Amino acid sequence: MAPGHVAYGLAAQYGLRISAETVIAWERGAALPGERELTALAGVLWCAPGELLTAATTLREHRVSRDLTVDDLARQLGMTGSSYLRMEEAGRWRGNEKQSAALCRALGLSAAQFLTAAGRDPELADLLSSAVTTRWQAYVRPVSKIVPMDRARIQEVLEQLHADYQALMVPTLTWSSTGQERSGAPGDAGRAFLSRVVEQFWRTAGV
Known part of the structure; x- marks a missing residue:
């Protein structure tokens, strides 16, 4: 048409x-x-x-793709329509754990989709960056608070990401064009890893 x-x-x-x-x-x-x-x-x-909607990413897009009104969805979440709408318009989900689980069910969201729609990808990126560059064990609980995933699985993923990042940061010996050995610079690889750390997290988690 x-x-x-x-x-x-x-x-x-x-x-x-x-x-x-x-x-x-x-x-x-x-x-x-x-x-x-x-x-x-x-x-x-x-x-x-x-x-x-080719690829819904926001709460509004996911809701509309399911043909749900604000009041319909809010009812399923156990909150008022105005309360839900404020979060949707702000692009920041602030529901409790039970409401978050209900939101994922109502909109058919994976854990990764939920974090993106909830506007918490930047927060997750900060936590993951700290986890892989310092002591990952200290970040299991903070990550568990925002990621709807089994805590034991989060622990496994953080441990693996930490190992992957630290392996990149170990200087390696490479051959230059003149045939002489020179120390490789891991900084670029490390920065590239951190720039896509959220993507690496979900891939390692199998989501």
Whole structure:
């Protein structure tokens, strides 16, 4: 369906005055439709709202992809709609452990998806960076508080990440173009490891 036809359908069926240029921007990912606009767009295109979201990352995107209203989801989490909406709009989940588990069930979130949607990836990155560069044992409990995963498994993953990072930081001997040995610089490899430490964590955990 051409952008102009989509814009016409949005106006005729839902009373939304959306230009064809805006529809094109949605298609290209240069702009995002609001919740009402997304629902209307799905209606015009005869599909589910979730089919229009290529890769949901935020709480709102996950909720809309499941075709849940704010009140519907809040009810499943045991909180008011206004309380949930404040967290969704802030991009920061602050529910308790029970509510977090309910959120993962309602939205079908993996542990990795939950952390991203909850806005806690930066916090996890800081904890993991400290764990691999110092004593990993001291970070089992802090990581366990924000990652919905068995504590014993978290301990195993942190130990492995620490070993992997420390192995990178051991200077190695390499041959230069002149055939002479020179000490390799582990700093670059270490920085690269830390820049993707969250990704390494989930990969090691098998998530």
